Amino acid sequence: MTTLQNGHSKKPLDVAIVGGGLVGSLEALYLAKRGHRVRLYEYREDIRKTPQARGRSINLALSIRGRRALKDVGLEAHMIEQHGIPMVGRMIHRLDGSTYDIPYDARTNQCIYSVGRNYLNSLLLKESENYHNVERSFNHKLIEANLKKGSLTFLNTATKEEVNINADLIIGADGAFSAVRKAMMKQPLFDYSQKYIEHGYLELCIPADESGGFQMPASYLHIWPRGTFMMIALPNQDCSWTVTLFMPFENFKELDTEEKLIDFFEKYFPDSIPLIGRKRLIEDFFSGSPSPLVAVKCRPYNVDDKALIIGDAAHAVVPFYGQGMNAGFEDCTLLDQLFQKYNDNLADILTEFSSSRWRDTYAISDLAMYNYIEMRDLVTRPSYRLRKAFDDLMFWIFPNLWVPLYNSVTFTTMPYSQCVENRRWQNKVLFSIIILMVFIMIFCAFK
Numbered sequence: 001m002t003t004l005q006n007g008h009s010k011k012p013l014d015v016a017i018v019g020g021g022l023v024g025s026l027e028a029l030y031l032a033k034r035g036h037r038v039r040l041y042e043y044r045e046d047i048r049k050t051p052q053a054r055g056r057s058i059n060l061a062l063s064i065r066g067r068r069a070l071k072d073v074g075l076e077a078h079m080i081e082q083h084g085i086p087m088v089g090r091m092i093h094r095l096d097g098s099t100y101d102i103p104y105d106a107r108t109n110q111c112i113y114s115v116g117r118n119y120l121n122s123l124l125l126k127e128s129e130n131y132h133n134v135e136r137s138f139n140h141k142l143i144e145a146n147l148k149k150g151s152l153t154f155l156n157t158a159t160k161e162e163v164n165i166n167a168d169l170i171i172g173a174d175g176a177f178s179a180v181r182k183a184m185m186k187q188p189l190f191d192y193s194q195k196y197i198e199h200g201y202l203e204l205c206i207p208a209d210e211s212g213g214f215q216m217p218a219s220y221l222h223i224w225p226r227g228t229f230m231m232i233a234l235p236n237q238d239c240s241w242t243v244t245l246f247m248p249f250e251n252f253k254e255l256d257t258e259e260k261l262i263d264f265f266e267k268y269f270p271d272s273i274p275l276i277g278r279k280r281l282i283e284d285f286f287s288g289s290p291s292p293l294v295a296v297k298c299r300p301y302n303v304d305d306k307a308l309i310i311g312d313a314a315h316a317v318v319p320f321y322g323q324g325m326n327a328g329f330e331d332c333t334l335l336d337q338l339f340q341k342y343n344d345n346l347a348d349i350l351t352e353f354s355s356s357r358w359r360d361t362y363a364i365s366d367l368a369m370y371n372y373i374e375m376r377d378l379v380t381r382p383s384y385r386l387r388k389a390f391d392d393l394m395f396w397i398f399p400n401l402w403v404p405l406y407n408s409v410t411f412t413t414m415p416y417s418q419c420v421e422n423r424r425w426q427n428k429v430l431f432s433i434i435i436l437m438v439f440i441m442i443f444c445a446f447k
């Protein structure tokens, strides 16, 4: 018997988490804090012992939903104060190399933070070592699952042995290509859709300058919007920048020689060449290949009171709203609230999570798809800037009534579906104002 966080004395649950990425490691902390026994199984080696692999974003934008979760497990202050680089807005790079900034929140100067993926994941794993009730098994690949029975089979990739376990609850936090979700798909009435966009991404790097400082203003997310494609850059702790080129695969394919690559960069991103360095640009570009981007929608997220999927396993989204990890972290916060509400009763917790969360994850998935168009194209248009100026003005006058879409998604914990509803309402109000003004003008003209 253990005294759980809610004050009740009862047998702790035995929870197996598949996936020790960002979301799985965070969920382990939430459950450990509640007094439950957690076994975390991760396919890869311990991330703390391996260098950053290519092909996965090196840094991520952390915003309020992720911060709230980190605060719950006592890591927010450390992450923000010591390892987060504030980004107060977008810095747009024009074709001629000139720049202008678009603040995220001109009213209260709220910002998002660039954080290192490996650092954050390592921090979460390290924190779990402070809990005697968390066990970590690396090099364990889930190969079979009987979710109804709560049994899992892993392959220990180091020893090649099979490991069978049983748990009261299985949590699949094993990413966009989740093996737990695959097992769930055998259940009747499981809805599933996946969409690969026609664009891929490739990461490049702007190194620190000779004195070890940033080569561009650090407190911005830099964007080179070019209509059908774009490049972005987020700052790193060592004063380098992770630069990500998002582009249709067919365009990547066309850049098959060094000359073509340099011509392309001279045409579309001329100011970035001296920052990246010609030699490094060629090396980095040709040493990797573009990675695909997938969005997954599915439901329900649970199998009875035995299994649940969270994070990218439940709702992988394209990265253009910077919300994938934040949404996954929010899953953990919401689950924790349900554990509290239902006093650890799994049937109630899993049923409510499944029936309520999908609306919000579907909403952020659609918003993320839309935001690619905004980032690569619309930001450069006068109509976008006019609308942003109007939204900012209204937000200034009515801070509680008129919260612009980006602000509600990024700086509030308003459910994502409500952020979308809010925007629809704002569009209607704006449309009514325009109609009214047209009527007044016509009336005045004929008076």
Ligand SMILES: Cc1cc2nc3c(=O)[nH]c(=O)nc-3n(C[C@H](O)[C@H](O)[C@H](O)COP(=O)(O)OP(=O)(O)OC[C@H]3O[C@@H](n4cnc5c(N)ncnc54)[C@H](O)[C@@H]3O)c2cc1C
Binding pocket: 018, 019, 020, 021, 022, 023, 024, 041, 042, 043, 044, 056, 057, 059, 060, 061, 062, 140, 141, 142, 143, 173, 174, 175, 176, 177, 178, 179, 201, 244, 310, 311, 312, 313, 319, 321, 322, 323, 324, 325, 326, 327, 328
């Ligand atoms: C280019 C890019 C940029 C992004 N930028 C942002 C951003 O700025 N902000 C943001 O919030 N989000 C961003 N994201 C999204 C973010 O990376 C994901 O939402 C987040 O990593 C999801 O975490 P997760 O733990 O659910 O999944 P993952 O990070 O994929 O972790 C899953 C873990 O499960 C393990 N695993 C997989 N299969 C098995 C198995 N069979 N057995 C055992 N273990 C297994 C994997 O090894 C991995 O460690 C970005 C994504 C991309 C691709």
